[in-house]
Structures are given as C-alpha cells and as structure tokens.
Amino acid sequence: MKIKTFSYDQLDTFVHRLSGLSKLICFLLLTTAIMVTYDIRIIAGIMVLSFTIMKISKIPLSRIRLMLVYVFIFLAFNFVLTYLFAPEYGVEIYGTRHEIFSFGGRYTVTLEQLFYQVTKFSKYLSVIPLGIIFILTTNPSEFASSLNRIGISYKICTSLALTLRYFPDVADDYNQIALAQQARGIEMSAKASVMQRLKRMASILIPLIMTTMERIETIANAMDLRGFGKHKKRTWYAAKPLNRSDYLSILVCVVILGVSLFVRFRINHGIYWNPFI
C-alpha cells in the first residue's frame, strides 16, 4: 500500500519544469507577501493565483483530498476557537461595530469580526496550496542540487532530499505497523484517555523507529560504498540550469510581494485594510 500523498510526481508541466530553486524562492516570496498583509483583496488575488498554478501543475484532487480534509478541519477549528476566545477582536481592529445578531452574553456576531475571520481563513487557505504544489512538483534531488548551488553543504542537501524521498516509505511502514498493532487490540480511537493513547502511540512509534533505523543503516552503507563524502564538492546528475521562465517566475513573485508591501505601507498604512470607514 503506497501512500502517495507526499511524494513527488513526475509530470511535464510548466510548474514541473521550473527549477526547484526558483520554486523555493517563489514560495517564500508569496508566503511573505501574504504574511505582511490582512488585505483581503491581495489575499484573494494570491489565492486565485495559487489555485491556478495548482490547475496548471495537474495535481489531481484525489491525490490531495485527504490532506485538504485535514487542513479544512484544522481551519474550521481555528475559525471557531478564534471566535470563542476573542469575539470582539474585529471591532477592536476596525473601530466600528455592525452587529448582525447575538448568541447572548458577550457572544455577538459583528460584521467586523466576520470580516476579520474570513480574511484570516483566506490567508491560510492561499498559502497551503502553494506548499502542496512545491512538495508535489519538485524533484527532491534536483532541489538538493539547487540548494547546494546557493552555498548550502551538499551533505545537508542530500540528507534533505533523502528525507523527502523516504517519507512515503516511512509513512507506509507506519500504516502497516499501526494496523498490526491494532490487530493486537491497540485501539487508537478517541475512546481511550489521553494517557492511554500516549502509551499506545509508543507501541507504534517504537517499532517504527526500529525499522526506520534499519533503513537508515542500509542506505548509509550503500552511500559510503559508493563514495559519498569523498570530496569537498560533488556534481549533480539532476541539476537543472535556471532559464528564462525561472527568472520570469521569480520576477512575478517579487512584483507581487512589492505590491503587497506597497499596499500595506502606502495605501492602508497598516496591516489591515479597513472597508468600514
């Protein structure tokens, strides 16, 4: 049973053809652009962009469905908690108060609060597809070679690539072990208390660590035997030179970040965009 959720897929799309380095830079630029603003117009723009890129990179929905479900549960949870803990935060930020209705007590729903929470929700929602795209369209080896080129030690790069590469295998092991332990009666469901669940988690993690250590030892031997670490540098079979579309993509992302910063400092004069005054 292969868990494909987190592994790289070899396809030939515009996004796949970009170098891993430029994808990383674009990812960081766009994430920063979102981080510096609470302006829903910019966030919505980037969200549209990231879903478009997802479309271009032909990532099938079935591959990421599970991941999306978890993200959604997390976001919904976050949404509710934000409201429970600070129902008046929106009012505080925007300085006006348009009450819609009230649950009683301090829990009233205001337009401001709703707007604030929707903005926050969209922030997360626009970053996540970018992360998914980055992981699923970047060949880990090629990415390692890019990192190496910007000066990071090749040993670190290779171990990073190997981690990405073996993640699906370890996830696979985890699944098998969890099933076998469940068969022995270890119920991971919510029925058990937290303490019990922690203990039971150990009965899956210990075998997982043992089998992963075995894996690491094999691969380490294989790498030693084939001369890994012989020289201070190494060359890369998977290295890809940056070409025009790489520079172009980075440029586009720099412009987006520029716009985001410009709007924040020159137009909104703050992190929030206030449509209420």
Next chain:
Amino acid sequence: MKEPVIVFDHFGFQYFEQSEPTLHDINLVIHKGEKVLIAGPSGSGKSTLGSCINGLNPFAHKGTITGSLKVGGMETKDASLFKLSAVTGTVLQDSDGQFIGLSTGEDIAFALENDLIPQPEMKERVSKIAGLVGMSNFIAQNPHELSGGQKQRVSLAGVMVEDAEVLLFDEPLANLDPKTGRTAIELIDEIADENRAVIIIEHRLEDVLHRPVDRIIVMNDGRIIADDTPDRILASGILPGCGIREPLYLTAVRYAGIPVTEEDRPASLETFRTDLFRSRLQSWYEEHPVRKEKPAGRDMLEIRDISFSYDGKRQVLDQISTVIREGEMMSIVGRNGAGKTTLASVLCGFIKPDKGSVLMYGEDLSKYSISERAGYIGIVMQNPNQMISKTMIFDEVALGLRIRGVPENEVTERVHDVLRVCGLYQFRSWPISALSFGQKKRVTIASILVLNPKILILDEPTAGQDYRHYSEIMEFLKKLNENGQTIILITHDMHLMLEYTERALVMSEGKLVTDQKAYQVLCDRELTERTNLRETSLFDLAEKCGISDPEGFVECFIQYDREVRGNED
C-alpha cells in the same frame, strides 16, 4: 598467470563492540577472472569477510585487524573506505533499500557525482552502462517502480559504472522470487569477465549453482573450513553439517544410499552423472510407496469472491474464492506483487474488499473491528522489529491481553502457557534485545498466539534466514500445526512450500491461478514459468533418471524427508 586481486594472510577481525573476534586466521587468495561463492550459515562471518573486502570494516564499522589483507595491491588497514570501495563494487542484499537516486539514471550516477564527474560526461557514461545491463529504456523511471529483476540490474549498473576490479554480491537472492533470483544469477554470470573477480556471498547454494562458479568457500564460526571446486565440496558432504542446505537432487540421491564422488560432477544437475545410478534411484522410489494422506478437516474459513483495487483501475485481487479447512498448514505463493499480502490484509480486516466476503464457520467477519477480528485471524509480520514495542518478553506477549482488560492472574497464566508452547518459557524475564532473530520471531508469534486466533497467518516467516534458522522456525510451526493450529504461510520460498505445506494457492496478478497440492505445483513447468516460481530440481532429477512418474517421486521424497527430519528431534 592470473593476477591475484584479494589476498588474505592470517587475517583476523574483531568488532569493537564484541568480546571475541568474528574472523580467525583467514587465508584466501582470489584472482581476477574468478567467480567465487562464499557460503556459510548466519553468524559464520561471511558477511563480515565481505565487509572487510569493500572497506566497510574497519572504516564504517570499527574494529581491529590482525594479519594482513591486500585488495588490489593495497593493504586495507592503511587504505580508506573510499579507496577500497573504488576497487570493490558492492551490491547489497536489499536492492530496494539501497537506491539513492530518484530515477534509474541518477541512481547509476551516484558514484560519479561523488567523483566530481561533470554532468555531460556523467550522462554519457550512465547511458552506456544502462545499455550494458539492458536498462536503456528505463533511465528516467523511478527505480522503486521497477520489477525485482530490473532493480537488480540497476543496482548492478550502479557499481559497474566505477569500473571496479571486484564485484561483491552480498546475499543477492534474499527477497527475490525464484525466477527473478535465477535471472539475477544469470546476469551475474554474464558480466563476469577476465578483468574482474566476482564474489557471491549466499547461503542458498542450489540457486547460485544455477550457473557455474569456480570455487566454493565454506565458512563456519569465523573460519574457512573448505575452499575447493563445487564438485569436490558437494561430493564431500560437509555442507549439511555447517548448516548449509545441499541441492535437493543431491539429498534425494543420498537418501537412496548412493555414494557421490567428485567424478560424478554433482555441482549441477546438468553435469551430474545420473546414468551411473539410475536403476538404484528407481528401485529406492519403488521401495518407498507413498502413504495415504490424512483426512481433510472441516471447512473453516470461506473466502468468497474477493475483489479489491487500490486505485479503481488495476485489480490487486480479482475474484478470489477458496476454503481453508481446520488443522491445515497451507501456503500462498506467487511473485512479488501478485497480491499475496493484500489478500492477507483483507483476511485480517486491514482493508475492506470492494466485493466479496470472508466467512468463519459461516459467520461474516466484516462486522468485527480489526482488533476483534484478531481473535479469529492473527497475522505475524515479516520483520519482528515491525511488531516489538516492549523491552521484556513477558510484557510483549501480554500486551494484547492487558489491553483487552484480562485480569492480571489470567494474563500470567495464559502468557506462561504460550511461552511454554513457543519454547521461550525459560527466557520469560529476559529483555527482548538479548534474543536471536529466530527467537524474536517466536516472540512475535507468541504475542499473536496468546490471543487464540483460529487461523495464524505468517508473512514470509523465514525470509533472509539460513538453513538452521529456517528449520528451527519451520519445525516450530509444524509442531503448532500438529497441535491443531491452522496456519497460512505467505512465501516465495519453494523449499518451504514443498516441505511444510500440503496445499498451495498460487497467485498471479491478483488472480488465484491454481489451488492444489504443493508438490504438484512445482512439477508443472508451464505453471511455474507463468507465475515466476520454479519447478523443483527433484522433478528434473526424476525426469533425467527416466522415472516414469516424476510427480510421484517428488511426493515420495517429501514424505521420506519429513520422516527423517521428524526423527532428528
């Protein structure tokens, strides 16, 4: 005159963490152009010997060297791992675990990358080597998605790209199905040439001898106890005493009381002078009539029309139906990826079939949760480390009972009972880490048995085990079976299936191809070819000796062999 490439001279090796040396007084010379098999049971030091040649010892695994070992003219203790690994290319046991690159090409290039070869030259050399091993069309593929035989080719290319003078294969046959194993041996034979020495470390002698080797070196307890031509080694009969199994055809000839000499050329069935004893083998067969088999038990588990697919396109299981009877010990066989393990997962309720049902005495098991189902069908996974989560044996076995809330005094009683059955009672308060692999395996079996499953499934119970541990595990399972435990074995070990199971289900591409007596499966050339199995050499022997009913001969051998083994304990 042939040039020596490896010279051991009164060589010894001791790992730092061990109190005794692993290798004692090794004297051995291997020349260029030679093809050598190093055989020996687990713990005989054969893998350590290999690691001394390729430099893992003492550079990656620390230890002290006595005497001298020269590889490619270098004194190993003064060299380095990189210098030594450049002389000796090593293909490790588990080809899956040693792929570093994400594509075949990248994996082959790994050594070149480390050698700072520029990319254009690298690509050129990779494509040349890929062509040499017949993998030119797969350079962009992920090596993990290749078939077992293709994976072997890729790992071979990865070491050949460096132009090594010595090629070392560490248990190349472990984890391969029989036909793929045979292809691997043929491939090794093809690449052997005058400028290289080829060393194969393996305990599956009969499979390696599918292609000729120049010498067999037998190791036991850290020493070389024989170093001679295959014919002489096999004729001498020293192998079984060192825990190495002789080829089955040879065992059969010995059972018939026929003396074997070097001149009979026993190293391969093709060269074996069977004409010298045809009639004696024939009369042995006639003197040992096949006995009636024991009556079949009551129907127990019914597998009804199971289909399953992971992606909705390729059927991993395609309309599987069969019945398992009480007290049976049977095997499910087929190549890697034929659907054996998936079928077991369906039986245990780990995955829900798209269609069909599993019934125990007519009761549909789908209503039970995974852990409730464990009371009906228990599974023991291939690698004991995948299951063991406690430090003490008692706690590990008690785990399932304690979780089910069984009172502690009953837990103690049931665990002790099961430990007695498994021969682990005297170790009950030991830490698991002090046990051997075979004993660990027993602990995992005990931890499932304690839940009293009606059927016990074991996934590759003897994978990677030498003959001694193989026999130990299998005799134990046989005893359990004789006490009434129904057992299903998932395996691609043909010996195991032939010797220990009556019935075999053969799977191929998700379909149940046949369901018949184990020995019949291995006598059907067309079937074995189609399903990546391999007919037994006993069948070939019988045919070569002109025995009219080769199938009967195989059955006769199996029965006789079981009696002999039964008398041994």
